[in-house]
Amino acid sequence: MDLDELVKRFQRKDVMAFEQLYGMYWENICGAIHVVVRDKYMAEEICQDVFTKVWHNAETYNPSKGRFFTWVLNIARNAAIDKVRSKSYKNQKKNLSADYFVGILNRADDIEEKDENPIDISALKAMVLDLKQKCLEIIEMLYFKGYTQKETSKQLDIPLGTVKTRNRSCISKLRENITVGWK
Amino acid sequence: MEVEKYIESGILELYVAGVLSEEENFEVYQNAQKYPEIKKEILAIEDAILKLTKSVSPQLMLPKGFEDIRVRIGERKATKVVQMPKEEKTNWAAYTGWAAAILLGLGLFWLYTQNNELKSDVKVVEEQNQVLEQQIFEARGSLANTEELLNDLRDKDVAVISLGGQEVSPESYAKAYWNKRENKVFIDAQGLPEPPDGMVYQVWSLKLDPLTPTSMGLLEEFETDDNKIFILNNPNESEAFGITLEPAGGSETPNLEQLYTLGAVSSS
Incomplete structure (x- = not known):
């Protein structure tokens, strides 16, 4: 349907x-x-x-x-x-830092050791591993934290228009990785 | 409108992220309706975000799933959920309750039997008391009798006659206490042997000149009489008393061969 x-x-x-x-x-x-x-x-x-x-x-x-x-x-x-x-x-959870999505890769090994959230991040890794840090940051802010365009620009100290274009290229890269990975 | 340029601007990614203003959203929505390429691009971006978010989904062995949602939105009552974990738990409260009930029951039963035992003990003691009371009553009666008897014998009008043993039984003796005023004779037969079966002692009032015996009565139930004192009526002008052994029921005239004791009334 x-x-x-x-x-x-x-x-x-x-x-x-x-x-x-x-x-x-x-x-x-x-x-x-x-x-x-x-x-x-x-x-x-x-x-x-x-x-x-x-x-x-x-x-x-x-x-x-x-x-x-x-x-x-x-x-x-x-x-x-x-x-x-x-x-x-x-x-x-006071010992956890404020970064969410970005940190998940860095923390992956740590997390698995603690057995706190043993999730299979291999799919995630395949999608985002070659993405630049600034891509991970902008994706986190826009999709997971729900920052507005303005908030993101302020947070990353980049012009408002750059948020839009940088995000576009980051998502494109993600889609590229997915297409490769899923085929 | 240059669709390609619009797509390249990156607005569609922000549209999927949900960070655009209301106006921008509406604009994208309208363009998507108008241009299939835009719609397609939106779906492709959304698909990438879906894959990304799915890759970080909590991997649960038993996700709660839509059944839980049904319960939450009130479409189904939580029947399934309630049943499962209950049985494994030991219901200590219930066990304790039952144990207490059983203990209470046992305690009540114990108290009941104890009470019954006490009741029967009390009954026994009461019966014993009755026996004792009876004995005391009897003893008192016996004492009263004895005192009365003693008074009778001490009466100044009583003449004491010793009856000595005769040929048949020389060791035998008896005493007669004769109250002339009341015409009563007390025979103390302590010194007579028990009569043989079918025989009875008979007491005689004697007149000596000529020798005329008159029966005063029988010493009935001699064996069972405790004090061996028998009270007989004697309206006679007796000069002597004699006791003979006669067949049961007594005789008209005394059998002098079986005369056990005899004593004369002193003339004084």
Whole structure:
């Protein structure tokens, strides 16, 4: 079935349509949250919360404002960042630094040793290993942290327009790697 | 509109990231509807982001999945979830409760039997008390009798007559206490042997000149009488008392061959 049609049915509170959408996106949404909170059980819990919220706020989605996945991703980012900023999270994970996605590769070995989040990052490595640090940073900010263009430009100390073009080239590189890897 | 240039600007990547303004979003949306290349490019970018995010998904052995979502959105009650982990846990509260109940039951049963034992003990003691009371009552009665008897014998009007043993039984003796005023004779037969089966002692009042015996009565139940003192009526002007052994029921006239004791009333 066509995604647009599925989303319309979901917005009319069709549970079966919602189940299909969940099946399509739950791993991605949980992954995005996981990068931020760095605890797979915590990530799953927030992820389920996010989909519950998505169901209850179905009518607020409007296709003219963006992609359905983007809408869900935005809700997930907010939930994950809220969690990370919470007192309970800070008490629990105070030794972790503020970098999320960028650090995941650097920390990979460390993480596996601690057996805290033993995930298979081979796919991730294949996708991003030859990406430059500045690419990893900009992808993290825009897709995982939900920074605006302005915030990103300020954070990376680059002109506003450069955010757009640099991100474009970084994503292109990512797509290239994926195409190679998946073929 | 130069579609290629639009795509190269990088706005579509930001559109997928969801960081554009509302106006920009609407613009991209409209262009995507208009230009299939733009739509295709958006899908390609989204696909890359989907693969990237999927690669960092928490790899769980048993993801909660959509069943959990159904429960959360109220489409299904959490029946499955409740059942599983319960059985393995030892329900100490329940066990403790049962143990306490059993102990209480045993305790109550023990108390019940104890109480019954006490009750039967009390009953036994009560019975023993009754026996003792009876004995005391009897003893008191016996004492009263004895005192009464003693008073009777000490009466100043009582004449004491010793009855000595005769040929049949020289060791035998008896005493007669005669209250002339009340016409009563107390025979103390302590010194007589037990009569043989089918025989009974008979007491006689005697007039000596001529010898005239008058029966005063039998010493009935001689063996079982404790103090061997028998009270008989004697309205006669007796000069002597004699005791003979007679067949059960007594005789009209005394068998003098079986005269055990005899004593004369002193004239004074």
